[in-house]
Amino acid sequence: MSPIETPATVTSPDAPAAAAAATGVPASRVEELPMAKALNAGLRQALADDPKVLLMGEDIGPLGGVFRVTEGLQAEFGKDRVVDTPLAESGIIGTAIGLAMRGYRPVCEIQFDGFIYPGFDQITSQLAKLTNRGGGAFSMPVVIRVPYGGHIGAVEHHQESPEAYFAHTAGLRVVSPSTPNDAYWMIQEAIASNDPVMFFEPKSRYWPKGPVDFAGTAAPLHASRVVRTGTDVTLLAHGAMVSVLLQAAEIAAEEGISAEVVDLRSLSPVDYRPILDSVAKTGRLVVAQEAPGFVSLGSEIAATVAERAFYSLQAPVLRVSGFDTPFPPAKLETLYLPDADRVMEAVDRAMAY
Amino acid sequence: MSESTPTVQFLTVEGEFAPSGPAEEYASYLEGLTSEDLRAFYRHMVVIRRFDHEGTNLQRQGQMALWVPSHGQEAAQVGSASAAKPQDHVFPSYREHAVGLVRGIDVLSIVELLRGNTHGGWDPTDPTNGNFHGYTLVIGSHTLHATGYAMGLQRDGVVGTGDPEVDTAVISYFGDGATSQGDVSEAFVFSASSQTPNVFFLQNNQWAISVPVRVQSRTPLYLRSRGFGIPSVQIDGNDVLASFAVTAKHLDAARGGEGPQFIEALTYRIGAHTSSDDPTKYADPEEHAHWVARDPILRFEKYLRSLGEGDDFFAEVATEAEDFAADIRHRTLALTPPSPAIMFDNVYSEPHPVMQEQKLWLERYEASFEEEKA
Numbered sequence: 136m137s138p139i140e141t142p143a144t145v146t147s148p149d150a151p152a153a154a155a156a157a158t159g160v161p162a163s164r165v166e167e168l169p170m171a172k173a174l175n176a177g178l179r180q181a182l183a184d185d186p187k188v189l190l191m192g193e194d195i196g197p198l199g200g201v202f203r204v205t206e207g208l209q210a211e212f213g214k215d216r217v218v219d220t221p222l223a224e225s226g227i228i229g230t231a232i233g234l235a236m237r238g239y240r241p242v243c244e245i246q247f248d249g250f251i252y253p254g255f256d257q258i259t260s261q262l263a264k265l266t267n268r269g270g271g272a273f274s275m276p277v278v279i280r281v282p283y284g285g286h287i288g289a290v291e292h293h294q295e296s297p298e299a300y301f302a303h304t305a306g307l308r309v310v311s312p313s314t315p316n317d318a319y320w321m322i323q324e325a326i327a328s329n330d331p332v333m334f335f336e337p338k339s340r341y342w343p344k345g346p347v348d349f350a351g352t353a354a355p356l357h358a359s360r361v362v363r364t365g366t367d368v369t370l371l372a373h374g375a376m377v378s379v380l381l382q383a384a385e386i387a388a389e390e391g392i393s394a395e396v397v398d399l400r401s402l403s404p405v406d407y408r409p410i411l412d413s414v415a416k417t418g419r420l421v422v423a424q425e426a427p428g429f430v431s432l433g434s435e436i437a438a439t440v441a442e443r444a445f446y447s448l449q450a451p452v453l454r455v456s457g458f459d460t461p462f463p464p465a466k467l468e469t470l471y472l473p474d475a476d477r478v479m480e481a482v483d484r485a486m487a488y
Numbered sequence: 489m490s491e492s493t494p495t496v497q498f499l500t501v502e503g504e505f506a507p508s509g510p511a512e513e514y515a516s517y518l519e520g521l522t523s524e525d526l527r528a529f530y531r532h533m534v535v536i537r538r539f540d541h542e543g544t545n546l547q548r549q550g551q552m553a554l555w556v557p558s559h560g561q562e563a564a565q566v567g568s569a570s571a572a573k574p575q576d577h578v579f580p581s582y583r584e585h586a587v588g589l590v591r592g593i594d595v596l597s598i599v600e601l602l603r604g605n606t607h608g609g610w611d612p613t614d615p616t617n618g619n620f621h622g623y624t625l626v627i628g629s630h631t632l633h634a635t636g637y638a639m640g641l642q643r644d645g646v647v648g649t650g651d652p653e654v655d656t657a658v659i660s661y662f663g664d665g666a667t668s669q670g671d672v673s674e675a676f677v678f679s680a681s682s683q684t685p686n687v688f689f690l691q692n693n694q695w696a697i698s699v700p701v702r703v704q705s706r707t708p709l710y711l712r713s714r715g716f717g718i719p720s721v722q723i724d725g726n727d728v729l730a731s732f733a734v735t736a737k738h739l740d741a742a743r744g745g746e747g748p749q750f751i752e753a754l755t756y757r758i759g760a761h762t763s764s765d766d767p768t769k770y771a772d773p774e775e776h777a778h779w780v781a782r783d784p785i786l787r788f789e790k791y792l793r794s795l796g797e798g799d800d801f802f803a804e805v806a807t808e809a810e811d812f813a814a815d816i817r818h819r820t821l822a823l824t825p826p827s828p829a830i831m832f833d834n835v836y837s838e839p840h841p842v843m844q845e846q847k848l849w850l851e852r853y854e855a856s857f858e859e860e861k862a
Contacts, residue, residue, distance in 0.1 A: 230635050
């Protein structure tokens, strides 16, 4: 295989802010917001920018969605553009496909990760394949927002991480922001994409605040990003797990281990260049995810890094995952979900080689 | 049909013009039909049956892995398709060869699809293809696409304006088996909820491969949509005049902003489900004979003869159909395999690193054998 052509990579976690500072944009354009409100702002901007953009989903109108991500948008843009749909996921995706055929750019909200499966056929057999089936005659600019993942103590079907199913499906793009700033920019980039984008929102990160630079510029949608530099081991994750890795990196530093942390951001396609560059430097890679490890994003990345960075590796690529069980009752979720200690267990094993 | 029938029928099995009771309200839609229109109905039905026969032959001769026969359903398809206006959109299932012909696609595209040259075959965004969207093989999925498309028409302001050149509807075709699919029920829900300009056209051909319609439903299928708040009507689907008039009226209603409509066309799949099927394992010979006697083309021929159409016309159409089939055969045999590049080129609309990488890898891999030969 030839080296992968990768999109331009952002190497600084504060690139937008830095860019803003460099161009003299007032600091007042940076606001501390939770991710849910950053997404709300991003959706509002997309609705304002393009009259063909419309939001569809269950309870996204007056209620503003069960996580309030669409709060106020129906009042602002009307019921034809922020649509409270009947309660049927296949119907939401299937009608979004028809709207896209008519030139609209629907953004569908799936209420919770575990409720996406009734729409699975429309996503995988229709949305993902229609551009190909049509010989490229038309695009499918549909975004499917999926609040996903654990850490919220919820009942069954409300804490799952099903992203691998969609990364496995050709024709879809799959992304997941880990910060409010990325959420604000990435949702707009996903909506602007002419391809279907699965947008996995780490629901445990909806509420912590972070800086959002409204005057900044968007990093490429499919670029992975080094968010902490280090020299001994590379830690890689997406979504909520990135914050766990940053905690682990702090612990590692106390133990004298210098960990580099990479935020995957894009699950399909994967931007391997920064990952391979990091592994070339550290010689060790630990991939962490909330999802079960069997046939997962972590497995795929581990295999690819082993193929392409074999002579750089000083230890096997290690995976830290949820167990290969159904997501457990919430009182057991802290045992199921990898935390910083579980990451450190893998870091210690990697360092022992 | 008895006088108490709920079924709209204009032509009896013997080709006599004798509207059933429920047909009365649709009769005015026949008034505008010229004798040329009637001849076109006949011509389309005969040509597509010959095309269908040629498709079966080509499959048996190894030119296609699969053929999907439309034999027996010509009246349901030609009548309804002829009722649609140019601006209307059509979402077929995968047996709507006659609808595609009426809407203007080159039906060789269907051969290319079933031969394995493409997954689609015609470009629904090309105006010459009559807004005939792609075949959908997953049963019922496209009824939701049709509904979403109609939601787009509403937002575009092309429904209920009163301008006959502007107002637009969407007609989607599906079968009796599809009525059991959740997607069809969800299409009814979404369409009723938004009062979209959809006409749902069910061809009840009595069989979902080997399973009879009574397994799908204990009630007549035309009643299915009423619980969703969608008005419905049952027609004799082998009567091309009933199919035309009823579809025309309900498309008018949909275009006019009256919301979704549902038509059940009673017909019969004379042939197999596909060339891989074996109806001798399940079909009832008496039922088959009953429906063969109700053949839509023979019936309409009798009617046209009663109007004075003579042997010359029927001979001319027969020749046209033979020529059409010969052209299809000639062009099928001239088809070349698709370029490997199509595997990668249209998976995404925008550049994608994995597609680029794997396409290049395959090119180099294939080229390596050429180098070995050299």
